[in-house]
Amino acid sequence: MKVLSVASEIYPLIKTGGLADVAGALPLAMGHHGVEMRSLIPGYPAVMKKVGKTKKVATIPSLFGVKANVLFVVHEGLELYVLDAPAFFQREGGPYTDALGKDHTDNWKRFAALSLTAAEIAAGLIPAWKPDLVHAHDWQAGLVPVYMRYGRAPETPSVITVHNIAFQGQFSPAIFPELALPPEAYSVDGIEYYGDVGYLKGGLQMAHAITTVSPTYAREIHQGEFGMGLEGLIRARASHASGIVNGIDTAVWNPLTDPMLASSFSAKQLTKRAANREAVMRHFGLDGDGPIFCVISRLTWQKGMDLLAEAAGDIVAQGGMLAILGSGDRALEGGLVQAASWHKGRIGVHIGYDEPLSHVMQAGSDAILIPSRFEPCGLTQLYALRYGCVPVVARTGGLADTVIDANEAALSAGVATGFQFSTITADGLRQALARVFEVWRDPDTWRQLQKNGMKSDVSWDKSAAAYAALYARLVSKGN
Numbered sequence: 103m104k105v106l107s108v109a110s111e112i113y114p115l116i117k118t119g120g121l122a123d124v125a126g127a128l129p130l131a132m133g134h135h136g137v138e139m140r141s142l143i144p145g146y147p148a149v150m151k152k153v154g155k156t157k158k159v160a161t162i163p164s165l166f167g168v169k170a171n172v173l174f175v176v177h178e179g180l181e182l183y184v185l186d187a188p189a190f191f192q193r194e195g196g197p198y199t200d201a202l203g204k205d206h207t208d209n210w211k212r213f214a215a216l217s218l219t220a221a222e223i224a225a226g227l228i229p230a231w232k233p234d235l236v237h238a239h240d241w242q243a244g245l246v247p248v249y250m251r252y253g254r255a256p257e258t259p260s261v262i263t264v265h266n267i268a269f270q271g272q273f274s275p276a277i278f279p280e281l282a283l284p285p286e287a288y289s290v291d292g293i294e295y296y297g298d299v300g301y302l303k304g305g306l307q308m309a310h311a312i313t314t315v316s317p318t319y320a321r322e323i324h325q326g327e328f329g330m331g332l333e334g335l336i337r338a339r340a341s342h343a344s345g346i347v348n349g350i351d352t353a354v355w356n357p358l359t360d361p362m363l364a365s366s367f368s369a370k371q372l373t374k375r376a377a378n379r380e381a382v383m384r385h386f387g388l389d390g391d392g393p394i395f396c397v398i399s400r401l402t403w404q405k406g407m408d409l410l411a412e413a414a415g416d417i418v419a420q421g422g423m424l425a426i427l428g429s430g431d432r433a434l435e436g437g438l439v440q441a442a443s444w445h446k447g448r449i450g451v452h453i454g455y456d457e458p459l460s461h462v463m464q465a466g467s468d469a470i471l472i473p474s475r476f477e478p479c480g481l482t483q484l485y486a487l488r489y490g491c492v493p494v495v496a497r498t499g500g501l502a503d504t505v506i507d508a509n510e511a512a513l514s515a516g517v518a519t520g521f522q523f524s525t526i527t528a529d530g531l532r533q534a535l536a537r538v539f540e541v542w543r544d545p546d547t548w549r550q551l552q553k554n555g556m557k558s559d560v561s562w563d564k565s566a567a568a569y570a571a572l573y574a575r576l577v578s579k580g581n
């Protein structure tokens with residue numbers, strides 16, 4: 103079966119968050135399930151530079167008024183169609199923002215262009231490779247099912263995956279006439295969304311199936327608190343929606359072979375984590391001998407980083423250390439930097455994005471803190487499990503589905519892998535930290551937690567099989 107995946111970022115070419123990891127790992131995992139998955143991605147400068155020599159497979163003379171080519175290349179096992187439309191994608195800055203971090207004002211057009219190209223590929227733009235199904239990710243690809251339904255591929259099944267329903271791609275209705283859609287598309291059954299145009303809304307309405315990245319989040323978004331305005335639509339389409347938990351690329355994230363580590367290790371040689379611990383301490387200027395808690399995150403309200411700032415002093419008071427890597431909200435960044443200046447040698451902050459450092463932190467820290475208010479799946483707890491770094495997580499979304507809390511029952515059954523807390527407040531986090539310190543003081547139990555985590559199946563195997571079954575069902579139905 104041929105499946106076209108459409109995403110606005112893909113590891114290892116361009117990444118701002120977890121979407122890239124999933125978009126980069128899923129195609130490789132699907133290969134083991136008889137699915138030939140190719141990915142359509144925008145030709146940002148970083149992508150064009152890294153892929154090197156490409157082959158032109160299609161030309162679109164006027165894509166919203168600009169000339170575009172579709173290029174094909176195989177990069178690190180990924181079969182890629184790159185949308186080379188310099189007017190849209192050859193820009194300074196990130197995939198969505200300019201060099202100053204401001205959203206491009208024409209993002210609606212840039213990602214409509216990506217989506218329309220995907221629909222054209224579904225309709226046969228590249229005769230040698232016509233997909234049996236198209237899988238769109240997040241709002242940036244939200245219009246893919248819309249263009250397919252209203253265009254020339256209404257029969258080809260489509261799936262949309264929601265990685266975070268908080269990001270919806272909501273734009274002024276003034277853009278509608280420029281989207282090259284028929285007038286009836288601007289309706290409650292189409293892309294109209296509270297008087298605006300909603301890209302994710304349109305995708306959720308039109309896709310043949312909806313998935314999100316964990317079973318718990320799939321249930322949570324039925325409620326207003328989590329659905330963020332889309333809960334009614336999610337409920338109406340519940341019979342077409344499901345949750346499939348993310349896996350991770352266990353070849354990239356392998357503590358035995360990871361070239362980014364100071365020292366490789368396995369569950370049998372946990373003492374070899376020590377060199378990584380030293381590297382973390384050096385990088386963050388830490389000098390204690392208690393447990394190291396790490397945070398690798400966007401520094402935002404979603405991720406509970408204000409709660410972390412409130413509870414940081416408690417970690418130090420109990421003899422722990424804290425290493426924070428992230429960027430995001432300026433006020434939250436400032437609060438954490440200030441905590442570090444108050445607790446020199448105990449709290450270290452690195453504002454920025456650093457992939458190799460994130461690997462070393464997972465390999466050298468004792469625990470990772472993830473106090474998210476909501477978390478569709480979460481990947482850092484999965485990397486942590488694999489690297490013997492014990493996850494301490496809020497009980498929400500995929501965090502609830504992937505970490506087994508170290509309560510008495512789970513500890514005595516020998517299955518606990520981390521700590522969960524359900525009151526997602528600074529006090530809830532403090533209480534969890536008290537439990538963490540208690541177990542930390544018992545090295546045998548702590549080691550057992552690490553080993554259980556390292557044994558957990560965080561690979562794509564099961565989830566790729568679930569996607570393969572979903573694709574097969576949709577394709578065999580005729581849609």
Ligand SMILES: Nc1ncnc2c1ncn2[C@@H]1O[C@H](COP(=O)(O)OP(=O)(O)O[C@H]2O[C@H](CO)[C@@H](O)[C@H](O)[C@H]2O)[C@@H](O)[C@H]1O
Binds near residue numbers: 124427455456477481
């Ligand atoms: N400063 C930094 N330096 C280096 N690496 C950093 C970093 N900050 C974050 N990262 C990395 O970026 C990724 C973030 O993954 P998350 O699962 O937290 O996803 P995110 O919230 O971006 O995406 C959404 O999509 C994913 C994928 O479906 C869901 O898991 C998640 O719940 C949802 O919110 C991880 O690989 C992490 O290591």
